[in-house]
Amino acid sequence: MVSSQAVMLNQFTEQFKESLKSEENAWLRGLRADAFSFFSASGFPTVQNEDWKYTNVGKVGSEQWKVGGKSLSDPELIGAFEALLKNFDYKRNGFTALNLAFADIVCIRIPKETKLEKPIEVLLTGDDENTANFPHVLIIAEAGSKARILETYTSLGKNFTNTAVQIVVEDNANLTHYRVQKESAEAFHIGTTDVTLGRGSLYDSTNINLGAVLSRHDINVKFSAEGGECFVDGLYMLNGSQHSDTHSVIDHAVPNCVSHQTYKGVLNDKSRGVFNGKVFVRENASGTDAKQSNKNLLLSNEARVDTKPQLEIFNDDVKCAHGATVGQLEEEELFYLLTRGLNNELARNLLTYGFAEEIINKIGIESIKKQLDEAVLNRLNANLEA
Amino acid sequence: MSSDVPIRLAKVEDARLIANILREAFAEFAANYTPEAMVVVTPPADEIAGRFEEGPIWVAEINDEIVATVSVVPETEWLYIRSMAVLPKAQGLGIGHGLLDAIEKYGIENGFNRLFLYTTHFSTDAIRLYEKHGFRRVRDTSAEEWFGTPGLSMDKKIGKDIGKMLLEVKDLHAGIEGKEILKGLNLQVGKGEVHAIMGPNGSGKSTLSKVLAGHPTYEVISGEVLYEGRNLLELEPDERAREGLFMAFQYPVEVPGVSNSQFLRLAYNEKMKHHGLEELDPLEFNDYLKEKAKIVDMDPQFFKRSVNEGFSGGEKKRNEILQMAVLEPKLAILDETDSGLDIDALRIVAEGVNKLRNAESAIVLVTHYQRLLNFIVPDVVHVMANGKIVKEGGKELALELEEKGYDWVKGAASSR
DSSP states (O other): OHHHHHHHOOTTHHHHHHHHTTOOOHHHHHHHHHHHHHHHHHOSOOTTSGGGTTOOOHHHHHSOOEEOSOOOOOTTOSTHHHHHHHTOOGGGOHHHHHHHHHOEEEEEEEOTTOBOSSOEEEEEEEOSTTEEEOEEEEEEEOTTOEEEEEEEEEESSSOEEEEEEEEEEOTTOEEEEEEEEEOOTTOEEEEEEEEEEOTTOEEEEEEEEOOOSEEEEEEEEEEOSTTOEEEEEEEEEEOTTOEEEEEEEEEEOSSSOEEEEEEEEEEOTTOEEEEEEEEEEOTTOTTEEEEEEEEEEEOSTTOEEEEEEEEEEOOSSEEEEEEEEEEOOOHHHHHHHHTTTOOHHHHHHHHHHHHHHHHHTTOOOHHHHHHHHHHHHHHHTOOOOO | OOOOSOEEEOOGGGHHHHHHHHHHHHHTTGGGSOHHHHHHHSOOHHHHHHHTTTSOEEEEEETTEEEEEEEEEEETTEEEEEEEEEOGGGTTSSHHHHHHHHHHHHHHHTTOOEEEEEEOTTOHHHHHHHHHTTOEEEEEEOTTTTTTOOEEEEEEEOGGGTTOEEEEEEEEEEEETTEEEEEEEEEEEETTOEEEEEOOTTSSHHHHHHHHHTOTTEEEEEEEEEETTEEGGGSOHHHHHHTTEEEEOSSOOOEEEEEHHHHHHHHHHHHHHHTTOOOOOHHHHHHHHHHHHHHTTOOTHHHHSEETTTOOHHHHHHHHHHHHHHHOOSEEEEESTTTTOOHHHHHHHHHHHHHHOOTTOEEEEEESOSTHHHHSOOSEEEEEETTEEEEEESTHHHHHHHHHOTHHHHHHHHTO
């Protein structure tokens, strides 16, 4: 008993007791306490866990973190948002549990039949050294609405971001979601995005991963009614000893939905990428159309990627395609550019840039696209005058 | 070396003496010729007399005795030299050079631009004479081509074509993965010229294009390629391009994520930088590009699209010619540019190429089919088979080839 009590105590225990005092919602206080208990019992996942096989988060646990942010609940946190938050499956792992325990909650509601011209920006910055931040964003795009969300993560030093975003796209709503992670080179970034799609809805997400020494993003998209469509695309562009892991699950739980997924990786130096993409087509999900691809470009002999696209199909009446590639630049493409007078370095950079641009070009906010263009060019050290 | 021996145009009355000289001079090689070939090199007097209709004949005289002879036959802009002989007792006096000088003078005065001839490998003295006089070996000729006696053809540019050499390929052997594909290829391309290289599949046409452009998987085994007098093979592919070599690809490569205008401006500015010339900013370049796009009737829509991505076959080929127009190469190699084009697309592409023809640059069309040559009329047609040039001629050769098919030249090549 004494020994198990010792296991339950951790660097967050005191900070949690403190933060719980300011939680005014009784139901949420309970939820936070449950989540923290779960975390205390489970700790952070280890590489023995199949889902974390390639991503060792030991360093996150061995650092000392001061919990930043407010760990406050949004005053709007009633009604639909309460149900959504209660629905959050914090028991997936220690990160989801710890996120909910300290969750700094933001609620965004796009009213019914409303079309927003300007994108909604959610900027999540970690500024102080050795702080841990736990943003938890709840987004409900109500029926028939149309909007764009820009979710950006930045930091200046050694931070730990443990974030969760829950999204509901209601019937016939259209939500475009750009997620840009450009944390500092020393930061740790762990994030979860859960999306539920209503009838005839469209969810188009682009996930750009440029920063953090260690990053992990889990994105889960579930079709809850027929006629939904989603794009779940992403880019991880890594150098140095960066490690980036994407786990995605696209769940065709109902008939006649369409999913598209293109993830690309550009890996230089000793960086390492992981892509694990599951697409489930459930027994009753006839008329499903699912496409998935993961392409990786290795710019150095020491870079490495582990990719695992998986289709699990329990219905015959479906159209599915998936594939993954890992390779160097295509020799024929390179030769083509050389024959036009571009020198070897310029030609390689241009091809790499083009490879990454396919994803970045999806970003429909010109200023952000330009910033990302520049970030990519900086990465390549290239003067392409884009 | 010039000769003091007087050389004059022969008269029909000289026919018998000319026939004698040929018989005497070729006697020492009788064993090397087939009987049929021997009859051809030593024609009887009446046949010689008939040749005066076809072209001039010259003779050289010592003490009023005819000791040497040569004749020519005009073939469009070229002069075919035949029946050259110097009696053994008159050799070493420079008479051969004198005769060739006379022919060259005649050729230049009458507007011919090339001398060519056929000889045999065992005629070593003659070959040495021709080479000293500036002739080069063009190709080996097979036994089937000429009365059972294998030999070689040689030529020399004269008149306006002198000093315009852009590309010289000499006895090039090259291949891929240890397999020899080009087996002793010779080619000369001068400024302002359009050459067509035709040949059946597998003849080595595409290998030649790729070797010239510097494709890394092709290896040069031996031989020489001079471009503007410099060793082309020493240059990297991108250096070749900046120096003015361009290859239009048979299968243009798609470059996703990179816009056509961005790509073209980079390429253009790299070339400008290399030559110490002013680079263009995006606005200036856009104007330049718009002008160039008219050449191939291309919609500016295409500038924003990724290079070749989602382009139709015809659009890709048009884009290649647009690149050529933008980069203004000195030597453009168009590798099977006609393949996969319908007649309208072919016409647009060909018209674009014709607009880019000029006196300072050359174009090499590599093609399987004659139809492209209806639109882009070449100055010289080379036929390739089994890794070599097996036939050369003017534009009419392409038509002859179309009519007779590649089996006509294939036989010639495979026999060696």
